[in-house]
Amino acid sequence: MADVAKRLSTNIDGNFFVDATCINRDTCRQLAPKSFVENGEYSSVYRQPETESERYQAYQALLACPVGSIGALVPDKAVMRAATESFPMLIEDNVFYNGFNSEKSFGANSYFIRHPEGNWLVDAPRYMKKLVDAFERMGGIAYIFLTHEDDIGDAPRYAKHFRAKRVIHRADADAQPDAEWIIDGLDVVEASPDFRIIPVPGHTDGSMALLYRNCYLFTGDHMAWDREINGLRLAPIGGEAASVSIRVDPSGSRRPHAPACCTDARGAATSARAPRGQGVPFGLLRTPR
Numbered sequence: 001m002a003d004v005a006k007r008l009s010t011n012i013d014g015n016f017f018v019d020a021t022c023i024n025r026d027t028c029r030q031l032a033p034k035s036f037v038e039n040g041e042y043s044s045v046y047r048q049p050e051t052e053s054e055r056y057q058a059y060q061a062l063l064a065c066p067v068g069s070i071g072a073l074v075p076d077k078a079v080m081r082a083a084t085e086s087f088p089m090l091i092e093d094n095v096f097y098n099g100f101n102s103e104k105s106f107g108a109n110s111y112f113i114r115h116p117e118g119n120w121l122v123d124a125p126r127y128m129k130k131l132v133d134a135f136e137r138m139g140g141i142a143y144i145f146l147t148h149e150d151d152i153g154d155a156p157r158y159a160k161h162f163r164a165k166r167v168i169h170r171a172d173a174d175a176q177p178d179a180e181w182i183i184d185g186l187d188v189v190e191a192s193p194d195f196r197i198i199p200v201p202g203h204t205d206g207s208m209a210l211l212y213r214n215c216y217l218f219t220g221d222h223m224a225w226d227r228e229i230n231g232l233r234l235a236p237i238g239g240e241a242a243s244v245s246i247r248v249d250p251s252g253s254r255r256p257h258a259p260a261c262c263t264d265a266r267g268a269a270t271s272a273r274a275p276r277g278q279g280v281p282f283g284l285l286r287t288p289r
């Protein structure tokens, strides 16, 4: 719960504010860019939400904030309830952003993919009954894909509840030694016709990306859409900007390729852009249509 006594002076006056517990993980700026902005080492409210939709987005940010740093002096319970119900939030097709980012995974975004052969959770949000119920309504969770050791969140609790298989790379497996599916080596793994697991060592030795239907690339911290440069940004490695990434061709082979990009259904490199819709979640790219 945000503490008004810790309200940052960088906030504009008004109902919403960010307090000094903010860990600057960007969630609010992705979900409610018309209200929140980066300000030094924190986020702050630069413009109070005015329209119904802006207020709704500000409450989504408040709920998704991994450390509860966002407060509202006069809470609107009805809008808060509606914002709560908005998670998991459909991005498009059957891909959802879960909200309720976890402090345990440094505020990383997590996603849910609804699939007839078993649903996938990509990294894990906070363990919350609201999400558990929603996942149950959508058929449960068969696999929990862990992009790397930092973004485990509450994966063990979700795995236990849904009897899901956690997928992690051997090089990061110390973070989940009892994971049900350990990926070895650097070869692409065809988990099923729709899911390819792509080891992408760099940010961590065991970083992996998940390519879904040759369209959606879940990248963890390997690379992300950067709003400032309006392009892709690779995770720094050892303090240096990374310059090598991966490319997938139809045979599934993996080879160094720079600059990084998604691939289309034919395996050709193509530019990628962030998903459409409100908010621009990090860690997910999709090919243009």
Ligand code: SF4
Pocket (backbone or CB within 6 Å): 018, 021, 022, 023, 024, 025, 026, 027, 028, 029, 042, 043, 061, 064, 065, 066, 067, 068, 069, 070, 107
């Ligand atoms: S979501 Fe919370 S922790 Fe992240 S930048 Fe916004 S206020 Fe700070």
